[in-house]
Amino acid sequence: MSWFESVAEAQRRAKKRLPGSVYSALIAGSEKGLTLADNLGAFDELRFAPRTAGHYGERELNTQVLGRDVALPVLISPTGVQAVHPDGEVAVARAAAARGTSMGLSSFGSKPIEEVVAANPNTYFQIYWTGTRDDILRRLERARAAGAVGIILTLDWSFSHSRDWGSPHIPERLTFRELLRFAPEGVTHPRWLLDYVRTRRLPDLGVPNMASPGEPSPTFFGAYGQWMQTPPPSWEDVAWLRSQWDGPFLLKGVIRVDEARRAVEAGVSAISVSNHGGNNLDGTPATIRALPAIASAVGSEVEVLLDGGIRRGSDVVKALALGAKAVLIGRAYLWGLAAAGQPGVENVLDVLRNGIDSTLLALGKRSIHDLTRGDVVVPKGFEAKLGVAAEAKAGW
Template identity: 90%
Template sequence: MSTTWFESIAEAQRRAKKRLPGSVYSALIAGSEKGLTLADNLSAFDELRFAPRTAGLSGTRELGTHVLGRDVALPVLISPTGVQAVHPDGEVAVARAAAARGTSIGLSSFGSKPIEEVVAANPNTYFQVYWTGTRDDIQRRLDRARAAGAVGIILTLDWSFSHSRDWGSPHIPEKLNFRELLRFAPEGITHPRWLLDYVRTRRLPDLGVPNMVEPGEKVPTFFGAYGQWMQTPPPTWDDVAWLRSQWDGPFLLKGVIRVDEARRAVDAGVSAISVSNHGGNNLDGTPATIRALPAIADAVGGQVEVLLDGGIRRGSDVVKALALGARAVLIGRAYLWGLAAGGQTGVENVLDVLRNGIDSTLLALGKRSVHDLGPEDVVVPGSFEAELGGSTAARAEDALSHLACRPSRRRCSTAAATWE
């Protein structure tokens, strides 16, 4: 086995911390304000327990699934993240790794690589958009994504103006000029392997966001694009429905944490939602996404695909999310640590760690396929779930309208519309 291989996401994080300059690493791990949501995203998974079997276990397991219009080899997708200066190859390396492991990638509109290059590296690329600028501006970005061959759209709404951190935010320059290079020189010198990666490419870390403009136009900086986003009024549900009407294909709305908004997303015509709190970088004090997942899956899981992101660190975490109603999960920090630790190979390693963990957990649970998982496979504490924006009456009405219950999650009587 190669000495560069790591056997856990925790080890990938340790290697990333050792390799990256402190300011770059701190940008990856931080959450907003006190970090309550960031911590809960992780600790909530620890509260869930399994109900394993000891005999009659399946000799083979099927990890593949169909999500967002594509077959994937495992129920783990790459979530879009902003400028990936942790490695010179950035999103292209991530795209190649995802393709090598048979899964899809989301490319952020604030990413550092052009969508054309990313699609060439992985045909199963979804383009992520923020509601930034006018409808015409957004339409032009969609047209470029369509022409490049993007297979779907991700609209991210779980990012507000909350950006303060109790432990401070790292300094991120507008662009890397001579003055900024001098400022970062001590960090670069003390992390020579990261610096050498860029020296070999003969270029500096690129803080531009090329997918916000047409090819050939002047590329704005990350903070230039961020400033435009801050000045754009937040979208309405009518705006979401309009954007959905502009894309004929898979459309994922990322950022749903409430049952009532999950229903509004269905009404807007989206094909999938991701239960998300932006990895703890939105409103601090929001519950972990895995706590909100069961109620949302109950409410709309029969109408749209339900995904989850936030806190995935092990294959067993993926299994817990699937058991509680997710079709698949998206990962963010985990693959960025892999990218920092070993480029494309490091991201492939992260996906292998998750794949192996999913497989071994399925074996212990006596499941032949990820599609066989259900709430009976996990032990959920009584105070675990956080149902936001929902009500018992709404659940009863939903049960009657669909003439279906999920007895494995709640005992129910469709005739009396009662829930216990």
């Protein structure tokens, strides 16, 4: 009963185990949830062109992303405070290492980067453009000293949006008063509460990676407030930050072709086609719709990844066929973490790996590297070619 055969089942178990306010923070998108729904629904519009005979007995799923070997084309996307389980990002990092893939750690994560890198040496540190350049450099130097193999600059979280169904109450600190507020939820979800009782500590709402080593961690909302008061970065700022890091540098949040070109000019190693999982500007098209045009425009110059809506191994295959080098997952592994801790995250990665393998088998492919657009049926009008007119006007 500790094993589950789909990401959907991991989500069902996470919903059963987590207090309502914690679970609702995981599933909701911004405003009406149009982008969140499209991230999922767009994959359903794509179909496959399977083969009948001539299949290969073994398939190759391993690849290289940003110069690092990974056993499957699925990476862990950085997500904020992971109070769904006491071990948080450390459990996720260990699971990713056990399954041979890379870990992305959010600067708003609940575990120090030093602990996460120790759990998975193939860890990328994610940075938001928060505070002054000196503030950002201090976080960058801490990541370098800890042994992070690369940097992820996230720019697809640009606005603060309400949710039409309401947002859960998230306290700045777990005071005695807040504990009383959450007591009914804890009592009705005893297994989640027991996980924390066993550790003899409460869920940590601090963000240690936003502090310099030895300094107290700011609260999530303290760091969020600093982010909201920081002027948004320019492309010159992106190029400057890139110049401060001599290793792999992933820019997360590109959705337009013209901005993919700007990212290449800024010197990034890779881009992730992302809309922050539907938690940014609602009404933005699904990332899988924007992927083909971006991959066609810059895929020969930088690695193109995709983030958003991955729930099955077949979704991964669709993304690879349309030009992605690999994908990043967020909610899927958080549900696994909530359902069963580190083994649950490993379970989710296994589900995706098995789904990729079985899809390759049906398509008659020996390797993920053999996938082409001809392996999927793309309906007319499916693609969202954003920024193409601007690209042409600029002379690219």
